[in-house]
Amino acid sequence: MSLQLDADGRLRHFLTTEGLPRALLTHILDTAESFSGVIGKSVKKVPLLRGRTVINLFFESSTRTRTTFELAAKRLSADVLNVNVATTTIKGESLVDMLHNLEAMQADMFVVRHAESGAAEYIARHVQPGVAVLNAGDGWHAHPTQAMLDVFTIRRHKGAFEPLTVSIVGDIRHSRVARSQIHALNALGTGEVRVVAPRTLLPRDVEGLGVRVHHDLDSGLRDADVVIGLRLQRERMQGALLPSESEYYRRYGLSEARLAVAHPEAIVMHPGPINRGVEIDSDLADGPRSVILEQVTNGIAVRMAVMSLVLGVAPESTPEAT
């Protein structure tokens, strides 16, 4: 954890939301707020990362995620290089040699995506001082920028976190997004964080995450201020962890009707891409409660914030200043 922070408590890498102090998370959100004005303007660029080199180091292909980091970096005026790596194992001398080579080309930041949990942390342990590592998703472990754009979106709509009830619905077990959301929401003081899922889709250590567990959707959504649906990975079906898609939808699918028990002004979120009619109904995804596309827009500002903070060039770069 302290791997992420320097001696003065400043963000050095961004690997997980777990263990980060509330002041730092708030500082990321405030910095993102300052960039979200930039995004609205017709000229969407600021020169904070001019002359810096960001390398998207993707061991697992994801056009969608790569695109958001690439856009964020370009709007900060960085040079961006996409390096797709076809190796499956993260550990080993050849990976470290590759890293050292890329660092020797004066890379300033690696954005790492990998199917193995712990990959970004492993890389952060091996880079030189001054080189930052951002986790763009590692196995089932963490996807911290996604979680930060989620809490950013919640704060924009709801203000303070203390009075809120947030329900996360779906495959918690295999979701790095859910884990990162839970850590961030708790650190920010959210009143109640719930997870709603069948037993087969919950992690074993779920009790230790600081959440209330619901197996029934109606009880799980009751009076919720924020409802977050997770993407259902269809390949889990074969693992016998799930009933059929239609059975899943009947029990856990989000729709305008099922949201009737939630707070009247509840918002609905989803990390995307959505499976319409499986984990969420179109009437909800495209309706007035949905902030799903806002999440995408906010993702650019949040990634700009994290990128400028880890390189120490954010508009105001000490948490104290916030």
Add this chain to the structure above:
Amino acid sequence: MSLQLDADGRLRHFLTTEGLPRALLTHILDTAESFSGVIGKSVKKVPLLRGRTVINLFFESSTRTRTTFELAAKRLSADVLNVNVATTTIKGESLVDMLHNLEAMQADMFVVRHAESGAAEYIARHVQPGVAVLNAGDGWHAHPTQAMLDVFTIRRHKGAFEPLTVSIVGDIRHSRVARSQIHALNALGTGEVRVVAPRTLLPRDVEGLGVRVHHDLDSGLRDADVVIGLRLQRERMQGALLPSESEYYRRYGLSEARLAVAHPEAIVMHPGPINRGVEIDSDLADGPRSVILEQVTNGIAVRMAVMSLVLGVAPESTPEAT
């Protein structure tokens, strides 16, 4: 058609040359003329699209076409993202969701290439106001920037369109380029537009396109001021639509000798890449009549013009101002 124009008659998308008024086509050509000076200079950049994001959305791979749009966008100082999509069907919710996601990342323009006719128009119907769509080739339907670079090249060499006879030779039936050329040439008042092809390579509605049909190359080229050869898609051979390559060359292949019946100062064009010795002979392609490489150079200026016009940032952005 009106999908392309806003209430004031300004270009909003560029999907087809069909139905566009002459004043607008002329305005595109004039704007391209202003950029062709930029291209000649050693510093070939202008800041008109600085901070704007152009997404090349290619459902069909084409390095050549992608490259010309990417260069045009970069010379306007835009940020360019290449997104290759492997889906085969254009319609459906998942495509629209993908579009809305890319828009939420604050894309300003989509350059769309697709094997299905109507794809760019479908996308233009689904984007938010303020986002522009350029058609970079859709099925057999249209390739409007190619047509505009062709008429730009003709105007540079011949001036007014009224006195001209333009002969388009080859596989008209499967050519989106030919359709777009015919619409543009007619809208610009070209004296006579001819198509020269065997019956099997003509579309059924050829009479309605406003062209004179020739099946014989000598009569088709007689007194022509401009001769445009089309690329022969060799895969058509197997469809029994064509005789052998050598038979095709004997009947329709363009060469210096066959051009003897054309106007002495006739120019020769081709959208490229050429099949030497099939639809065109090297003596003609590399000879003084050929403006084939000029077409490529002009393509950058024409694409810069269309890109800056649809975003309302062209040097003088109202047709009246011309």
Add this chain to the structure above:
Amino acid sequence: MSLQLDADGRLRHFLTTEGLPRALLTHILDTAESFSGVIGKSVKKVPLLRGRTVINLFFESSTRTRTTFELAAKRLSADVLNVNVATTTIKGESLVDMLHNLEAMQADMFVVRHAESGAAEYIARHVQPGVAVLNAGDGWHAHPTQAMLDVFTIRRHKGAFEPLTVSIVGDIRHSRVARSQIHALNALGTGEVRVVAPRTLLPRDVEGLGVRVHHDLDSGLRDADVVIGLRLQRERMQGALLPSESEYYRRYGLSEARLAVAHPEAIVMHPGPINRGVEIDSDLADGPRSVILEQVTNGIAVRMAVMSLVLGVAPESTPEAT
């Protein structure tokens, strides 16, 4: 050879180190020295190639090499296009047509990588005046920017070349790097250049290269100031040119112990990526003698130097000025 120089002796293309005058090589090194300051700064960009278009024309995929050229070009503020070509044969009209098309798009420079010897030179013979060609590796023939970054690294550590003994160890026969190094080292007046390899890994014309041949590692390394290990292409094993990997390591593998006979301050170099435990031991690769990662960093400055020199925009662009 004169293909590389214009009438005034200025660099026009960079295809091989063979036959280049010492003053020109020194001028490249001096120019690189001026850029290596730029690289160290947090803003690593200079505007020398602003508005210029560099096309990476790779007929053979190499992420590593492409990345270094792309970074060098971006740090000079050029626009960079990556074009991967899947054809296997370099010669022929379709290649020349493709080149002329890319030139017509106002490309200023081609960086060419090809599996066939002579490819970059072939392309340089066919481009228009004003368009520069850089060889990024052609077959077994040459890899001149790699050789220049090697001599740059040697000069930084050792100063003058005259008193030096440089030993190149490994598969000389199949190494374009070794050939380019030998030509550069000899032109720069290096005291003694040795190659150390079994007979099967030496080229037939080795005597004509101006080197001393050693088959024994101990004699080859004795009193050497610079030791360069080459990458062992494991696929050569099957060609019966090599014994087993362990046998190779026993006879030619570089290690701290084997370096005992070299000069006490000898440095160790390798073009990368290294095969640990095959041609080099980790104790040496990661030890104080190793300058392997410095070579990578220097590669950016050297490529910036060559790129700005061939386009005539280097800080001081005449050899005389040095």
